[in-house]
Amino acid sequence: MSQVTSAHGNADGSGLPQVPSIPLADDRALAAVGDQSIGTLVKDATTHLSTLVRAEVELAKSEVTREIKKGVKGSVFFIVALVVLLYSSFFLFFALAEMLADFGLLRSVAFGAVFIAMLLFATLFALLGWRKVRTIRAPERTINSVKDTAAALTQRGERKP
Structure with missing residues (x-):
């Protein structure tokens, strides 16, 4: 049986793996068909x-x-963007605390207020995430389907007296 590769692979095995193929003409077919x-x-x-x-x-x-x-290579770029966004959020919160300090609050109170607001938001999103994760269930329909198929195949193979 001959081996073929995709258009991206090489016959020497580099690239995509070789895939078995059906020959277009069989040597036996060239012999007497009868x-x-x-x-x-x-x-x-x-x-x-x-x-x-x-x-x-x-x-x-x-x-x-x-x-x-x-997909993995593309998601790496999204992860890097998310990390940069998270690190840059520090400057946003720092600027917010400085803005509160400019409005007359003590600097320590302004930074404390921003810190507490961040904790409240983190707690809120953690609770929302927990609620969603708690609703995850096993794929019951798939499990039942596999069990039914297995039962049907075992019954088919058994001989009744």
Whole structure:
């Protein structure tokens, strides 16, 4: 059986992994067609179908892996932006405290008020997050479907007397 690669891969194995393929012309097909039995034809068809399914699974796996890698690389930029935003929020809160101090509050009271406001917001968002996380449940429909399928397959294989 021959091996093929995607347009991005090389035949020497670099790039995407090699995927088994069904040959376009079988050497046995070039021989006398009348010499093949039905059993041989069924065996060849089964082999080709199995190879086709494995090739499709391998292709899907390589495509999903490639897309996940793209997503991870893209999310790194979002994480860096979030870190910069979080560090820059320090200056926002510092400026807010200075603004309160300019309105006549003592500097220590202004900074304390900003600190307490930040704690209140953090507590509020932590409670909202906790409420959402508590509602997470197991995928019951999927579990029941898998159990039903397993039960149907085991019943099908059993012989009744």
